[in-house]
Amino acid sequence: xxxxxxxxxxxxxxxxxxxxxxxxxxxxxxxxxxxxxxxxxxxxxxxxxxxxxxxxxxxxxxxxxxxxxxxxxxxxxxxxxxxxxxxxxxxxxxxxxxxxxxxxxxxxxxxxxxxxxxxxxxxxxxxxxxxxxxxxxxxxxxxxxxxxxxxxxxxxxxxxxxxxxxxxxxxxxxxxxxxxxxxxxxxxxxxxxxxxxxxxxxxxxxxxxxxxxxxxxxxxxxxxxxxxxxxxxxxxxxxxxxxxxxxxxxxxxxxxxxxxxxxxxxxxxxxxxxxxxxxxxxxxxxxxxxxxxxxxxxxxxxxxxxxxxxxxxxxxxxxxxxxxxxxxxxxxxxxxxxxxxxxxxxxxxxxxxxxxxxxxxxxxxxxxxxxxxxxxxxxxxxxxxxxx
Amino acid sequence: xxxxxxxxxxxxxxxxxxxxxxxxxxxxxxxxxxxxxxxxxxxxxxxxxxxxxxxxxxxxxxxxxxxxxxxxxxxxxxxxxxxxxxxxxxxxxxxxxxxxxxxxxxxxxxxxxxxxxxxxxxxxxxxxxxxxxxxxxxxxxxxxxxxxxxxxxxxxxxxxxxxxxxxxxxxxxxxxxxxxxxxxxxxxxxxxxxxxxxxxxxxxxxxxxxxxxxxxxxxxxxxxxxxxxxxxxxxxxxxxxxxxxxxxxxxxxxxxxxxxxxxxxxxxxxxxxxxxxxxxxxxxxxxxxxxxxxxxxxxxxxxxxxxxxxxxxxxxxxxxxxxxxxxxxxxx
Amino acid sequence: xxxxxxxxxxxxxxxxxxxxxxxxxxxxxxxxxxxxxxxxxxxxxxxxxxxxxxxxxxxxxxxxxxxxxxxxxxxxxxxxxxxxxxxxxxxxxxxxx
Ligand SMILES: Cc1ncc(C[n+]2csc(CCOP(=O)(O)OP(=O)(O)O)c2C)c(N)n1
Ligand code: SF4
Ligand code: SF4
Numbered sequence: 179x180x181x182x183x184x185x186x187x188x189x190x191x192x193x194x195x196x197x198x199x200x201x202x203x204x205x206x207x208x209x210x211x212x213x214x215x216x217x218x219x220x221x222x223x224x225x226x227x228x229x230x231x232x233x234x235x236x237x238x239x240x241x242x243x244x245x246x247x248x249x250x251x252x253x254x255x256x257x258x259x260x261x262x263x264x265x266x267x268x269x270x271x272x273x274x275x276x277x278x279x280x281x282x283x284x285x286x287x288x289x290x291x292x293x294x295x296x297x298x299x300x301x302x303x304x305x306x307x308x309x310x311x312x313x314x315x316x317x318x319x320x321x322x323x324x325x326x327x328x329x330x331x332x333x334x335x336x337x338x339x340x341x342x343x344x345x346x347x348x349x350x351x352x353x354x355x356x357x358x359x360x361x362x363x364x365x366x367x368x369x370x371x372x373x374x375x376x377x378x379x380x381x382x383x384x385x386x387x388x389x390x391x392x393x394x395x396x397x398x399x400x401x402x403x404x405x406x407x408x409x410x411x412x413x414x415x416x417x418x419x420x421x422x423x424x425x426x427x428x429x430x431x432x433x434x435x436x437x438x439x440x441x442x443x444x445x446x447x448x449x450x451x452x453x454x455x456x457x458x459x460x461x462x463x464x465x466x467x468x469x470x471x472x473x474x475x476x477x478x479x480x481x482x483x484x485x486x487x488x489x490x491x492x493x494x495x496x497x498x499x500x501x502x503x504x505x506x507x508x509x510x511x512x513x514x515x516x517x518x519x520x521x522x523x524x525x526x527x528x529x530x531x532x533x534x535x536x537x538x539x540x541x542x543x544x545x546x547x548x549x550x551x552x553x554x555x556x557x558x559x560x561x562x563x564x565x566x
Numbered sequence: 567x568x569x570x571x572x573x574x575x576x577x578x579x580x581x582x583x584x585x586x587x588x589x590x591x592x593x594x595x596x597x598x599x600x601x602x603x604x605x606x607x608x609x610x611x612x613x614x615x616x617x618x619x620x621x622x623x624x625x626x627x628x629x630x631x632x633x634x635x636x637x638x639x640x641x642x643x644x645x646x647x648x649x650x651x652x653x654x655x656x657x658x659x660x661x662x663x664x665x666x667x668x669x670x671x672x673x674x675x676x677x678x679x680x681x682x683x684x685x686x687x688x689x690x691x692x693x694x695x696x697x698x699x700x701x702x703x704x705x706x707x708x709x710x711x712x713x714x715x716x717x718x719x720x721x722x723x724x725x726x727x728x729x730x731x732x733x734x735x736x737x738x739x740x741x742x743x744x745x746x747x748x749x750x751x752x753x754x755x756x757x758x759x760x761x762x763x764x765x766x767x768x769x770x771x772x773x774x775x776x777x778x779x780x781x782x783x784x785x786x787x788x789x790x791x792x793x794x795x796x797x798x799x800x801x802x803x804x805x806x807x808x809x810x811x812x813x814x815x816x817x818x819x820x821x822x823x824x825x826x827x828x829x830x831x832x833x834x835x836x837x838x839x840x841x842x843x844x845x846x847x848x849x850x851x852x853x854x855x856x857x858x859x860x861x862x863x864x865x866x867x868x869x870x871x872x873x874x875x876x877x878x879x880x881x882x883x884x885x886x887x888x889x890x891x892x893x894x895x896x897x898x
Numbered sequence: 899x900x901x902x903x904x905x906x907x908x909x910x911x912x913x914x915x916x917x918x919x920x921x922x923x924x925x926x927x928x929x930x931x932x933x934x935x936x937x938x939x940x941x942x943x944x945x946x947x948x949x950x951x952x953x954x955x956x957x958x959x960x961x962x963x964x965x966x967x968x969x970x971x972x973x974x975x976x977x978x979x980x981x982x983x984x985x986x987x988x989x990x991x992x993x994x995x
Binding site: 583584591595597598600601603604609612613635638639640642643645772801 | 904905912915917919920921922923924925926927928931944945946947948950951952953954955956957960969971972974975976977978980981982990
């Protein structure tokens with residue numbers, strides 16, 4: 179059942195892609211993703227996976243080449259971060275509109291300016307409406323597992339969409355963590371060979387990326403939206419399969435000690451681990467607090483959220499990005515809007531935390547909970563720990 | 567006035583009269599596409615496809631040709647075709663090549679060579695797609711890139727590009743009282759491609775269809791990157807009449823404005839003879855509304871420049887040497 | 899059953915707006931754009947095929963005797979064929995005439 183290794187998470191993510199025997203990788207390096215790019219090329223150059231590695235000249239071309247390769251029916255992986263993801267932004271919605279199941283590993287990083295290479299979620303958040311399935315990993319094990327799951331979900335005929343796996347830059351990418359690496363034959367059993375819906379080849383001629391006139395554009399968008407919304411069924415199915423085979427459980431929203439909780443923290447990504455410790459400590463002090471961790475950000479798990487907040491009176495949503503001039507952090511505004519129709523809904527408060535690599539401590543999370551419980555948040559959202 | 571009639575000698579020398587009869591009758595780019603009347607770019611694509619044949623995948627940049635050929639739920643293409651965006655057809659085409667190569671090697675598709683061919687207009691190639699083109703060519707993919715240069719952004723309404731000739735009027739470089747049209751000389755992309763050490767670079771125009779198709783066939787055979795710069799008339803954007811589409815390419819050649827040559831591993835060769843005494847540039851400029859405002863002085867400046875460029879090209883034709891034996895090994 | 903010109907509903911749109919009918923643009927007839935049509939005078943025609951090769955629509959066909967004619971479903975009346983035919987076997991005539 180896999181072997182336990184101590185491995186840097188960025189490298190582990192490339193190893194996970196290798197276990198999926200990708201055909202093409204097109205990657206442009208950027209901190210903190212670079213080790214993924216380097217290790218993928220290593221895997222190809224060492225002949226461990228029979229694939230083409232394209233040393234593209236930019237991220238725009240990375241995703242473009244990925245689309246071209248996926249168009250031929252190849253299994254394709256790419257990876258990026260921050261400025262690179264934004265540089266891809268023109269092509270992101272096209273990849274999903276063309277229904278090509280590319281897998282992209284994202285080492286989440288702040289966006290310029292000022293230029294900052296450290297972690298937050300301000301790269302993926304502006305890209306959230308591009309029609310990709312989005313996973314968020316808490317730790318190295320989840321990065322590995324989700325990378326493999328991503329291929330299976332995206333390639334499913336009921337889905338046919340690209341998937342991104344988000345891992346926090348440095349906090350995850352550069353950490354050496356204990357990881358159970360699945361064996362090749364286990365992955366082969368889990369992930370069937372990719373049979374594309376259509377492929378660019380003269381034996382079966384197709385035109386991809388045609389022009390949508392006003393008479394058809396809305397219908398095309400609806401069909402993409404439905405595919406993404408419905409993909410949650412497949413995601414859950416794949417996660418069930420994974421649990422059966424590998425014994426590790428995945429849920430769109432993972433609840434921690436929320437059964438009798440009055441108040442709950444909500445996180446996405448690696449800060450969930452710190453928040454867990456904070457919950458434990460507060461529990462010891464008698465505070466009825468729990469934690470919700472979002473693992474599936476797109477499609478947004480509405481039903482799971484509604485179930486998860488049952489009985490909770492105050493929901494403390496943490497965001498890792500600002501929606502400048504908006505109603506609050508992106509996670510917060512989506513959660514609050516999702517709960518609007520609920521007859522019994524919690525008060526939802528918002529802290530924007532850990533911007534550009536700012537550390538958030540256990541004590542920090544405890545403080546957020548305490549203050550939220552007292553109803554002491556005067557503004558719509560607070561950039562936690564900001565000086566001044 | 568038909569230049570072929572006026573100058574039948576050059577035609578008969580350069581164009582086997584019955585050669586068109588021998589061209590494959592199979593069409594891969596069919597009628598029903600929405601290009602303007604007399605569109606040189608649509609014609610060039612039709613001829614290119616004939617020369618490429620069926621074992622081809624086309625990647626098309628956004629632009630006139632993508633728009634006029636792919637109105638969902640129909641397509642004018644009888645070849646596998648993909649369009650993604652404006653700046654990236656070279657990158658997408660490189661991915662197509664990488665995908666096909668990997669799948670073939672891994673036995674997942676039939677074991678035969680399918681050529682990846684990326685195309686774009688001058689805007690999609692020389693401006694916004696320039697970086698992607700440079701990258702794809704430099705990386706040594708087994709692919710052909712064809713730029714269809716109609717010397718402006720036609721799809722969006724005739725704005726200037728780096729392919730727009732000096733002083734031509736466009737909608738973003740109009741012939742104003744103070745500034746008479748485009749203020750800089752046209753970028754020579756074929757030369758920039760030669761500087762990428764490509765095994766094969768050529769210039770072409772559908773006005774010389776057999777020459778063009780031969781170049782496409784040659785480029786197709788190259789195992790590695792190749793580039794063709796195809797000069798195409800756009801009656802709409804040039805403010806010329808639709809029936810003069812072919813004549814424009816011929817005049818561009820006969821004046822020396824757009825010479826037809828190929829560069830094999832650095833070795834230059836003229837593929838279509840130009841009359842010893844080149845025609846004055848005026849002959850080419852006068853039939854086009856975009857040059858209507860030119861003064862005799864300005865035309866003289868253009869003539870001088872064309873003469874200098876011509877001589878520079880002749881030196882290359884005479885003195886360049888093939889570097890074929892020194893081609894970089896192309897791995898994977 | 900005749901094929902629908904437009905998929906009516908979103909369920910009928912192909913995934914990714916892919917088109918699996920190569921050359922289906924020919925369902926659209928551009929002949930209606932035409933103001934003039936080309937007429938061949940076979941007495942002058944030398945059967946060289948210059949008109950055939952230069953037509954941007956690819957709508958000029960060779961008949962069994964080796965002469966050429968335009969498929970008027972697609973001919974846009976650009977006049978290239980007439981202009982390039984150096985034996986002058988093709989003339990453009992107004993549609994109304
Ligand atoms: C990123 C981006 N910028 C601008 C455009 C708008 N645009 C579409 S086609 C085009 C010009 C096309 O010109 P060219 O490449 O010369 O091809 P042509 O239409 O002349 O054949 C422009 C500016 C776009 N689609 N994408
Ligand atoms: S604008 Fe020019 S290039 Fe575009 S379709 Fe018309 S003639 Fe062709
Ligand atoms: S007039 Fe133009 S479109 Fe019509 S047959 Fe002649 S070349 Fe073709």
